[in-house]
Amino acid sequence: MDRTKPLAIIAAAVRRERERMSLSLGELARRAGIAKSTLSQLEAGAGNPSVETLWAIAVVLDVPFSRLVDPPDDGVRVVRAAEHVAIPSEHSPFTGTLLAASPPGVRRDLHVITAEPGPARTAEPHIPGTGEHLLVTAGRWLCGPTGEEVELGPGDYAYFPGDRSHSYRALEPGTTAVLLMEYR
Amino acid sequence: MDRTKPLAIIAAAVRRERERMSLSLGELARRAGIAKSTLSQLEAGAGNPSVETLWAIAVVLDVPFSRLVDPPDDGVRVVRAAEHVAIPSEHSPFTGTLLAASPPGVRRDLHVITAEPGPARTAEPHIPGTGEHLLVTAGRWLCGPTGEEVELGPGDYAYFPGDRSHSYRALEPGTTAVLLMEYR
DNA sequence: TCCTCGTGTTCGGCTTGACGAACGGCGTCG
DNA sequence: CGACGCCGTTCGTCAAGCCGAACACGAGGA
Numbered sequence: 383m384d385r386t387k388p389l390a391i392i393a394a395a396v397r398r399e400r401e402r403m404s405l406s407l408g409e410l411a412r413r414a415g416i417a418k419s420t421l422s423q424l425e426a427g428a429g430n431p432s433v434e435t436l437w438a439i440a441v442v443l444d445v446p447f448s449r450l451v452d453p454p455d456d457g458v459r460v461v462r463a464a465e466h467v468a469i470p471s472e473h474s475p476f477t478g479t480l481l482a483a484s485p486p487g488v489r490r491d492l493h494v495i496t497a498e499p500g501p502a503r504t505a506e507p508h509i510p511g512t513g514e515h516l517l518v519t520a521g522r523w524l525c526g527p528t529g530e531e532v533e534l535g536p537g538d539y540a541y542f543p544g545d546r547s548h549s550y551r552a553l554e555p556g557t558t559a560v561l562l563m564e565y566r
Numbered sequence: 567m568d569r570t571k572p573l574a575i576i577a578a579a580v581r582r583e584r585e586r587m588s589l590s591l592g593e594l595a596r597r598a599g600i601a602k603s604t605l606s607q608l609e610a611g612a613g614n615p616s617v618e619t620l621w622a623i624a625v626v627l628d629v630p631f632s633r634l635v636d637p638p639d640d641g642v643r644v645v646r647a648a649e650h651v652a653i654p655s656e657h658s659p660f661t662g663t664l665l666a667a668s669p670p671g672v673r674r675d676l677h678v679i680t681a682e683p684g685p686a687r688t689a690e691p692h693i694p695g696t697g698e699h700l701l702v703t704a705g706r707w708l709c710g711p712t713g714e715e716v717e718l719g720p721g722d723y724a725y726f727p728g729d730r731s732h733s734y735r736a737l738e739p740g741t742t743a744v745l746l747m748e749y750r
Numbered sequence: 751t752c753c754t755c756g757t758g759t760t761c762g763g764c765t766t767g768a769c770g771a772a773c774g775g776c777g778t779c780g
Numbered sequence: 781c782g783a784c785g786c787c788g789t790t791c792g793t794c795a796a797g798c799c800g801a802a803c804a805c806g807a808g809g810a
Contacts, residue, residue, distance in 0.1 A: 388621050388631075407758055417799045422759060429797065432767080434614040437572045447572075447631070494701065494721070517678065517744050519703045537678070560701050560744045591788060601769045606789060613767060616797080 392436070393427040395450040399443045400425075414438040493561040495550075497523075502551035504528070513564040514548070516540045521557025525550040534559075576620070577611040579634040583627040584609075598622040677745040679734075681707075686735035688712070697748040698732070700724045705741025709734040718743075 400410050407425070411418035416435055423429050424439075440447050497503075502524070516525065516539065523534045527548045534540055542548060584594050591609070595602035600619055607613050608623075624631050681687075686708070700709065700723065707718045711732045718724055726732060 388617055392617065406756075408756080418758080419760080419800075420798055423797090426759090430616045430618045432614045432616050432797070433572055433576065433620065435798080436617065494723070519744075539678070560703075562746065590786075592786075602788080603770075603790080604768050607767085610789085616767070619768075 389430070390427050392431070392450050393425050396421075396439060396443075397425045399445055399450070403443060405442075410439070410442060414442045493563065494519075494558065495561045496556070496558045497550060497552035498555055498557070499552050502531075502549040504547060504549040513541060513543055515562035515564070517560045517562075519558050519560060521555065522553040523550065523557055523559060524553055573614070574611050576615070576634050577609050580605075580623060580627075581609045583629055583634070587627060589626075594623070594626060598626045677747065678742065679745045680740070680742045681734060681736035682739055682741070683736050686715075686733040688731060688733040697725060697727055699746035699748070701744045701746075703742050703744060705739070706737035707734065707741055707743060708737055 400407070403410075405413075407421055408418045411421045414421075416438055420431075420435060421439070424431050424435070436447070436450065440450060516523065516534065518534045518536050518538045520536055524531050525534070525548065526532045526540065526542050530542070531549065531551075532540055533553070584591070587594075589597075591605055592602045595605045598605075600622055604615075604619060605623070608615050608619070620634060621631070624634060700707065700718065702718045702720050702722045704720055708715050709718070709732065710716045710724065710726050714726070715733065715735075716724055717737070
């Protein structure tokens with residue numbers, strides 16, 4: 383499984399999530415019912431916190447346990463419909479193409495989205511570590527991080543990090559896609 | 567975030583994963599470099615293990631930390647294309663339908679799958695906690711856990727747990743779908 | 751200026767988890 | 781049968797995490 387020292391990761395993650403919620407160290411400690419000294423040492427990367435302690439923190443921060451343990455990624459990937467490599471498998475009862483395998487510890491929302499032709503609509507960057515997987519089912523999309531937009535047709539797949547400004551634009555009526563949004 | 571007591575979950579998860587690897591309690595303890603008494607108490611649901619301890623165990627069991635902390639789920643969900651509730655959002659530059667929000671701590675693979683009409687193909691159950699999300703893009707599928715198959719057309723969405731025997735069957739030529747497989 | 755409140759840090763004391771040895775229970779071999 | 785091996789549990793000791801108070805620092809306000 384994972385490679386890096388858990389201590390530093392957890393320490394950084396707790397601090398990051400805490401600041402994301404705009405909570406002071408003392409306030410978080412109070413809400414979590416732990417001593418702020420404990421939290422201070424934890425964020426300093428010292429010691430070896432117990433499950434109970436971490437759990438209480440995760441609950442208050444409203445993040446899964448896992449969020450306190452994994453790192454980020456980057457880049458834009460596109461797999462054209464024509465490039466799909468069909469893999470007949472004995473293990474699966476169908477022919478499939480693997481588009482993206484996820485690292486552990488992500489949350490994700492699965493959407494179906496539709497848009498009509500018009501001006502590009504831009505989304506503000508989400509929190510770091512967010513990613514968007516798009517699989518076009520009909521029409522044509524022009525989308526991606528600002529300045530790196532790609533045009534996608536039916537069957538095309540694209541991934542790009544969501545922590546940068548990015549836009550979506552439909553080029554044909556009834557343009558639809560499956561959108562998988564991932565958060566850490 | 568989560569609701570249930572972490573202790574019992576972790577205890578059960580460790581025992582489950584340990585037995586999956588056919589390791590004795592003592593052997594796991596030895597490999598992980600912890601006292602077997604510690605492991606014994608942990609599996610008994612007593613105490614409040616430290617991160618270091620859990621980490622060592624997770625490494626030996628070759629599972630992500632998260633696998634030791636989240637529970638299972640069940641049931642089959644279907645959202646018909648006609649039932650998709652379009653949500654125009656100011657936050658998103660498109661109209662979307664949320665099909666499924668993920669529980670924390672999952673790994674997932676995103677596939678595009680295609681099949682031609684023929685006999686149903688059955689998949690063996692995967693490890694507990696596995697789930698499959700299917701969104702039909704063309705044709706008609708008949709699939710689901712054995713005995714609970716549902717018929718799906720373009721735009722239809724279904725979820726079912728993958729830890730039971732289940733089958734896929736295409737009813738029309740060129741039947742395709744987006745398949746999101748989740749593991750814990 | 752002085753006081754107050756907020757931040758995050760460091761310092762004793764107590765609690766508790768981790769350790770290793772010793773224990774009882776089974777199956778196997780001499 | 782007794783002796784060994786492995787299983788998992790229980791017990792006493794020790795180290796370490798957790799706690800709460802005291803601490804230093806900076807930003808306002810009177």
